[in-house]
Amino acid sequence: MMKEKLIRFMYGRYGVDQFSKFLVGAGIVCLILNLVSDGMLFYIAAFALLIYAYFRVFSKNHAKRYKENQKFLAMTAGIRGRISSFPKQMEQRKNYHIYKCPTCKQKIRIPRGKGKIEITCPKCHSKFIKRS
Numbered sequence: 395m396m397k398e399k400l401i402r403f404m405y406g407r408y409g410v411d412q413f414s415k416f417l418v419g420a421g422i423v424c425l426i427l428n429l430v431s432d433g434m435l436f437y438i439a440a441f442a443l444l445i446y447a448y449f450r451v452f453s454k455n456h457a458k459r460y461k462e463n464q465k466f467l468a469m470t471a472g473i474r475g476r477i478s479s480f481p482k483q484m485e486q487r488k489n490y491h492i493y494k495c496p497t498c499k500q501k502i503r504i505p506r507g508k509g510k511i512e513i514t515c516p517k518c519h520s521k522f523i524k525r526s
C-alpha cells in the first residue's frame with residue numbers, strides 16, 4: 395500500500411514549520427529571479443534553499459529543528475509584526491489624520507471629516523487649530 399508506506403516514511407519526521415515555509419518561499423523567489431537574471435547564482439541559491447527546506451521537513455532531530463525555528467521566529471518578529479499590522483495601519487490612515495504637535499512634536503491621531511477643530515496636545519496641553 396502506497397499510503398502505509400508514506401505513513402511509515404513520515405513517522406517521526408519533523409514536518410513543516412514557519413522556517414521551512416520561509417525557505418520554500420525564498421527558494422521560489424530565487425527561481426523567479428533566476429528566470430530574469432543571468433548567471434547561476436539564483437539557481438544555486440534556489441536549490442540550496444529548497445534542499446535545506448526538505449532536509450528540515452524530513453529530519454528526525456526535532457529538538458534541533460525546533461530550536462532553529464524559534465531562532466528564526468525571534469529574528470523575524472519585528473518584520474512579521476509590521477507586515478501583520480499593515481492592513482490596520484492602512485485602515486487608520488483612511489479614517490484618521492496624524493498631526494504633530496507644533497510645540498512638542500507629539501503625534502496626535504484625529505478622526506477625519508470633522509472640519510476645522512481645535513486640538514489640545516495630550517502631552518504639553520498646547521492648543522492648535524487644524525482641518526481634519
Ligand SMILES: [Zn+2]
Pocket residue numbers: 495496497498499500515516517518519520
Ligand atoms: Zn505638545
